[in-house]
Amino acid sequence: MTTETIGRPLAGTRGTTYGWTRVKPLLIHVALASAALVMLYPVIWMVVSSLRPGNEIFREPGILVRDLQISNYQAGWNALTEPFTRYLLNSAAVVFGAILGNLVSCSMAAYAFARLEFTGKRFWFAIMLVTIMLPIHVVIVPQYILFSQAGWINTFLPLVVPKLLATDAFFVFLMVQFIRGIPRELDEAARIDGCGKAGIFLRVILPLMVPALATTTIFTFIWTWNDFFSQLIYLTDPKMYTVPVALRSFVDSTASTNWGSMFAMSVVSLVPVFLAFLLGQRFLVKGIATTGIK
Amino acid sequence: MKKDNVAAYLFLAPWLTGLFVITVGPMLASLYLAFTDYNLIQAPEWIGFENFTRMLSDERLHNSLRVTFTYVLVSVPLQLALALLLAVVLDRGVRGMAFYRSIFYLPSLLGSSVAIAILWKQVFGTEGLLNQLLAQVGIEGKGWISDPSTALGTLVALNVWTFGAPMVIFLAGLRQIPAMYYEAAAVDGAGTWRRFRTITLPLLTPIIFFNLVLQIIHAFQSFTQAFVVSNGSGGPSDSTMFYTLYLYDRGFGNFDMGYASAMAWFLLIIIAVLTAMNFVASKYWVFYDD
Numbered sequence: 065m066t067t068e069t070i071g072r073p074l075a076g077t078r079g080t081t082y083g084w085t086r087v088k089p090l091l092i093h094v095a096l097a098s099a100a101l102v103m104l105y106p107v108i109w110m111v112v113s114s115l116r117p118g119n120e121i122f123r124e125p126g127i128l129v130r131d132l133q134i135s136n137y138q139a140g141w142n143a144l145t146e147p148f149t150r151y152l153l154n155s156a157a158v159v160f161g162a163i164l165g166n167l168v169s170c171s172m173a174a175y176a177f178a179r180l181e182f183t184g185k186r187f188w189f190a191i192m193l194v195t196i197m198l199p200i201h202v203v204i205v206p207q208y209i210l211f212s213q214a215g216w217i218n219t220f221l222p223l224v225v226p227k228l229l230a231t232d233a234f235f236v237f238l239m240v241q242f243i244r245g246i247p248r249e250l251d252e253a254a255r256i257d258g259c260g261k262a263g264i265f266l267r268v269i270l271p272l273m274v275p276a277l278a279t280t281t282i283f284t285f286i287w288t289w290n291d292f293f294s295q296l297i298y299l300t301d302p303k304m305y306t307v308p309v310a311l312r313s314f315v316d317s318t319a320s321t322n323w324g325s326m327f328a329m330s331v332v333s334l335v336p337v338f339l340a341f342l343l344g345q346r347f348l349v350k351g352i353a354t355t356g357i358k
Numbered sequence: 359m360k361k362d363n364v365a366a367y368l369f370l371a372p373w374l375t376g377l378f379v380i381t382v383g384p385m386l387a388s389l390y391l392a393f394t395d396y397n398l399i400q401a402p403e404w405i406g407f408e409n410f411t412r413m414l415s416d417e418r419l420h421n422s423l424r425v426t427f428t429y430v431l432v433s434v435p436l437q438l439a440l441a442l443l444l445a446v447v448l449d450r451g452v453r454g455m456a457f458y459r460s461i462f463y464l465p466s467l468l469g470s471s472v473a474i475a476i477l478w479k480q481v482f483g484t485e486g487l488l489n490q491l492l493a494q495v496g497i498e499g500k501g502w503i504s505d506p507s508t509a510l511g512t513l514v515a516l517n518v519w520t521f522g523a524p525m526v527i528f529l530a531g532l533r534q535i536p537a538m539y540y541e542a543a544a545v546d547g548a549g550t551w552r553r554f555r556t557i558t559l560p561l562l563t564p565i566i567f568f569n570l571v572l573q574i575i576h577a578f579q580s581f582t583q584a585f586v587v588s589n590g591s592g593g594p595s596d597s598t599m600f601y602t603l604y605l606y607d608r609g610f611g612n613f614d615m616g617y618a619s620a621m622a623w624f625l626l627i628i629i630a631v632l633t634a635m636n637f638v639a640s641k642y643w644v645f646y647d648d
Binding site for chain 2: 089092093095096099100103104106107109110121122123124125168169170172173175176177180181182183185188191192195197198199200201202203204205206207208209210212225226228229230231233236261262265286289290292293296297307308311312315316323326327330331333334337341345348349352353354
């Protein structure tokens with residue numbers, strides 16, 4: 065769980081200059097730990113509640129488990145028209161496509177922006193930056209019309225094809241920033257050894273930008289997994305539902321009565337995000353610190 | 359320098375294709391649709407500025423703007439203040455800093471998910487976790503989500519809860535402040551608060567500004583949480599009817615695509631104007647150390 069510190073050591077000279085050195089760190093720890101507990105309490109409570117009989121959810125604000133049972137999971141798994149496995153697989157397919165698309169197309173564009181000289185470079189780069197800020201709402205209606213005329217509604221294509229076309233421009237930006245930090249001498253050496261532009265990209269740049277690719281992979285994973293708006297619009301056939309859309313229809317169909325099963329499936333839907341967080345922490349923190357993405 | 363036009367445009371081909379087919383093309387199309395009446399079945403019918411004049415007299419739209427602005431104006435400052443506070447505390451060389459940072463950052467990753475929206479719906483429900491906890495100390499709660507006066511507040515709380523992302527950016531910014539500034543101030547006998555006010559805060563203003571612009575744009579587009587918490591209705595009594603929710607309702611609930619397009623362009627204008635205003639205002643309070 066460590067990140068490199070830029071510029072100065074952590075505790076070092078500054079810590080010692082603050083007053084009442086013994087008591088203060090302890091107080092800070094108590095405050096921080098309480099804050100952390102308050103923040104995570106609802107989530108922990110949800111996980112515990114998903115393992116409790118349904119009626120206890122309305123009586124038990126604590127997080128100690130006495131009578132652990134998995135019936136909520138069994139009930140939730142089969143509560144909708146398709147078993148939950150189906151929705152997990154659908155989400156996995158969309159996520160896989162999105163990751164592949166972002167890795168390939170964004171890295172190609174980033175290489176051009178970071179390393180090649182071409183007419184209109186400044187103009188296109190500015191356009192790329194502007195598209196990062198663009199709300200999806202200004203394009204969603206015509207995109208919907210476009211994809212429905214192509215017969216792509218209730219397929220994963222509207223969710224994956226845009227990624228293959230590098231529409232997630234912040235990853236282009238993130239990768240440009242990263243490539244700028246790779247010494248140009250390496251490109252030169254490869255060029256002298258007879259590498260062309262494609263060779264330099266594939267053999268020099270790509271292997272060196274693995275951290276940026278990892279950051280992209282993890283963010284794409286989490287965002288696509290959590291994405292609701294576009295999946296809600298493009299997927300209306302229950303067979304094609306992804307996890308968020310299925311969860312939402314769960315809320316609709318049970319009219320908020322069956323919290324146990326709803327919590328159980330919510331927990332199932334959060335597990336991949338949590339695992340991605342554990343595995344990719346280092347990259348997440350770096351990625352967010354360098355580009356300010358969420 | 360020698361140009362690599364052919365190679366560069368080959369590398370840019372996927373991005374350029376996406377730019378024109380997925381972004382610019384649809385933008386132009388939605389600009390055209392904004393001046394039409396279109397229900398997806400019949401051909402779009404040109405109606406000039408009618409969608410925009412309709413927006414002027416659309417009470418629900420005005421309400422959605424009120425709701426959205428309230429949400430942004432309340433939740434973003436709270437979220438950033440909390441992010442800054444925690445970043446400053448963690449930056450002081452707290453043991454286990456990486457651990458706390460991770461814990462505080464986690465909600466940012468979960469916050470936009472349907473699962474957390476479902477959790478929120480329960481926590482702030484009549485028989486929800488919050489009221490159970492309040493009952494322990496003898497306070498009788500209420501249905502926070504079913505009461506129009508508090509429903510939006512629960513969504514504000516959800517957005518504030520995701521302060522971890524701007525916090526990480528603040529932490530990165532704090533790392534850039536040279537330690538010698540603090541050493542010099544300590545030699546001069548400046549206390550904690552004074553050092554924060556005269557060194558940390560001014561040097562951090564570019565980062566504060568960056569976070570502010572980013573979080574405002576982000577908050578304006580909130581959708582999932584309000585949609586799930588209100589079962590897509592924006593209720594109770596339209597109290598959680600975000601602008602984007604109303605846009606979805608018009609476009610994909612009623613297939614009023616022309617009006618939805620006009621609304622989308624209005625949203626873009628609002629965001630662009632607010633961002634521009636932020637940039638203008640930044641000249642007066644953002645301090646660049648060079």
